[in-house]
Amino acid sequence: MIKATINGKQEFTVEGNSLNGTTVDWDLLELRNDTFHIIKDNKSYNATLISFNTEEKTMVLNVNGNDYEVSIKDKNDLLLQQLGISVKTSSTIQLLKAPMPGLIINVSVNAGDDVKKGDTLLILEAMKMENVIKSPRDGKIKKVSVELRKAVEKNQVMLEFE
Numbered sequence: 001m002i003k004a005t006i007n008g009k010q011e012f013t014v015e016g017n018s019l020n021g022t023t024v025d026w027d028l029l030e031l032r033n034d035t036f037h038i039i040k041d042n043k044s045y046n047a048t049l050i051s052f053n054t055e056e057k058t059m060v061l062n063v064n065g066n067d068y069e070v071s072i073k074d075k076n077d078l079l080l081q082q083l084g085i086s087v088k089t090s091s092t093i094q095l096l097k098a099p100m101p102g103l104i105i106n107v108s109v110n111a112g113d114d115v116k117k118g119d120t121l122l123i124l125e126a127m128k129m130e131n132v133i134k135s136p137r138d139g140k141i142k143k144v145s146v147e148l149r150k151a152v153e154k155n156q157v158m159l160e161f162e
Helices: 075-082
Strands: 002-006 010-015 026-032 035-040 043-053 058-063 066-073 095-097 102-107 120-126 129-134 139-144 157-161
Touching (some): 066 075
Antiparallel strands (some): 002 066, 026 035, 043 058, 102 120, 139 157
16 A cells, blocks of 8 residues: 655555555556556546655656656555654664675775765675665764674664764
């Protein structure tokens, strides 16, 4: 299940081919990358994905010449909201833990460094893949707890923010 909010006003629940609990019969054809032709209720729509922010789960769609800002919440976001846990807690993160076991192959920051949200902090190699670990928030690095070419376990603290 997905909840979509259009322009911060209209909210829709999408589950399979159901919209707000009603089955929707429509035809969708991808014309080229990010451009679609839709037929619903004998009406034709041209839709283009203008932008998509995976981190914020927002997008801008242009449908028949009109832009729509869409924010999306999937079942995990809805569960966190139901439990009273905010997804926007990234500014309060103090400890950055390893998402999986692996080997540290690059450390881009030192204690005392100022970082911005999205800056590369380190690279963790796991299962022969390089995973770029980015900063979840703006802040200052208090302590780097990993060493180059040393293994880390899942949930091991890799660095601390002030």
